[in-house]
Amino acid sequence: MSEEPLQGNSALERVLDISRRMAENRELQPLLEFVMQQAVEFSGGQHGYLVLVEPDGTLNFQVKYGNPSDREGQSVSRSIVQQVISTGEPLLSRNALEDANLSAMKSVFNLRLQSILCVPLRSRGKLLGVLYLENRDIPNAFTRQDIPPLNIFAGQAAIAIENAQLNEQRERFAAELEERVRERTVELEEARWHATANWEAAMQENRLRTALLSNIAHDLRSPLNTVVGALDMMKEGVFGDVTEDQVLWIDRSLTATRQILRLVSDIFDLSKLEQGGLELYPETLEIGGILEQTLAIAEGLRQNDQVELAIEMAPNLPPVWGDFDRIQQILVNLVSNALKFTTSGTILVRADLADEETLLFRVADSGEGIPAENLPTIFDRFSMVDLNLNRRRKGTGLGLAICKELVEQHGGQIWVESQVGVGTTFSFTLPVSKERENAK
Incomplete structure (x- = not known):
């Protein structure tokens, strides 16, 4: 029996302490072993099993604690486990061999079971398994x-x-996605090396590659959005109350899943741009509204209080002619890129009039800067600056390539100026609204 009865405030304090330690363990198998050990010690049991119910209903005897001797190939009463799963209610027997409800079970007799306590593992109305103590x-x-x-x-x-x-x-989904992308990349490289020098054959290969990436990205978007939605609902308490520790881990899962979703979205957008299938919806747009919304989105991406975000615009700027969502995507991509390489200082988004027909946008940071040898390929697909200082930063290598495609599709140009240790400025041009031109 337990040295300390499972009663009163002391038991609840022990439960809270154990719960905090459980929340710190994100790996499933070590967590299951910890839960089983704590359950046996907490209850004063001799042996224990943690049983999970698989999606198809089969029982998975994940962890045992103690060393119960097997009799006739058995080490646990499956009948008792199944009864708790079926009823969803705890089962207590002070002496199973003399219990009228249990003594007839073959497993009880074979294992010579006496004291048994079995409780369901239930989360947000879903039965995950049982804790079996004896x-x-x-x-x-x-x-x-x-x-x-x-x-x-x-x-x-x-x-x-x-x-x-x-x-x-x-994590399994992320690994599978990475493997699928790697396999497709290998396939595409092999196809490239074996392609003929014929221009038409090369163009066909490119179309197939783009379509393949587009299809993969399209197929992955819906399940990833479903995962993000489910995690958001869980965080908001739709499925039940959540603790601060649980919110922390949900936030970390959301961050990782959204990173994968951004990769998938970037692949999808780039493939559509290459196919000419990403249609723009240009209209007359006020610069101030674009910059303010960009700042609001960028504030949500900023994780470092040492970095300040700011917007500026020259007075009396004419409206721009373009697709609001895509111009905002360009600016957010550039600010997001700057945030990865800026540990302190200011990231400034500014709009000016280059000439009567052209607006100039700039995103300037005080970050680490880009080496001169990397500048010619900075807008290439999967191009990533390889500095020891920023190996910790993660990105898709597609954001700047997408910016270039979108700017050029608007009829503008994009370029970069940078100095290592000083900072980087990305600049691009867009046309003044046609309504402004017609009003002259």
């Missing part, structure tokens, strides 16, 4: 007073297990 040496090892605190413990454990399962699924 003592084969003595009866009355557990009492009804043990059930409430163990139920609370099981509820907290179930939430931690579900979060770890979601994290494991996300």
Whole structure:
């Protein structure tokens, strides 16, 4: 039996302490082992099993604690486990061999079971599995007073297990995506090397490659958006209350999943641009509204309080002629790129009039700068600056290529000026609104 009964404030304090430690463990298998160990020690049991229910309904005996001897190939009463799964209610027996409801079970007789306490693992209304605890040496090892605190413990454990399962699924999905992209890249490289020098054959290869990437990106967008939506709903408490620790891990999962979604969206946009299928919807747009919305989005991307974001515009600027969403995408991509390489100082977004027919936009940072040898290829697809200082920054290598395509599709030009240790300025031009020209 437990040295300290599972009753009163002391039991609840132990549950809260264990819950905090469970929330810190994101890896599923170590978490399951920790839960099982704590459950046995917490309850005063002798042996224990943690059983998970697979999506197809099969039982997965994940972790055992203690060393119960097997009899006739059995080490746990599956009948008792199945009964708790079926009813969804805790099961307590002070002496299973003399319990009228259990003694007829073959497993109870074979294993010579005495004290048994089995509780469901339930999170947000979903049954994940059960905690099975036993003592084969003595009866009355557990009492009804043990059930409430163990139920609370099981509820907290179930939430931690579900979060770890979601994290494991996300990491597996990211690895599968990376492998699929790698495999497709290898296939495309092989196709390139074996292509004929015939111009038409080369163009056909490029169309096939673009279509393939577009299809992959299109197929991945919906499930990724579903994952983001589910995590957002979980964070907002739609499926039940969440603790601060759980919100922390949900936020980290959201950040990683959104990073994958940005990669997929970049691939999709670039492939559409190459195919000429990304249609623009140009209209007359006020510069101030574009800059203010860009600043609002960029503030959500900023994670470093040492970096200040600012916008400026020359007085009496005419409106621009372009697609609002795509111009904003260009500016947000450039600011996002600047945030990766700026640890302190200011990132300034400014608009000026270059001439009567052209507007000039600039995004200037005080970051690490780009080496001169990298500048000629900075707008190439998958081009990434390789400085030891910024190996920790992650990106798709597609954002600047997309900016170049979008600017040129608007009839403008884009270029970069940079000095290592001083900062970088990306500049691009867009046409003044046709309505302004017609009014002259």
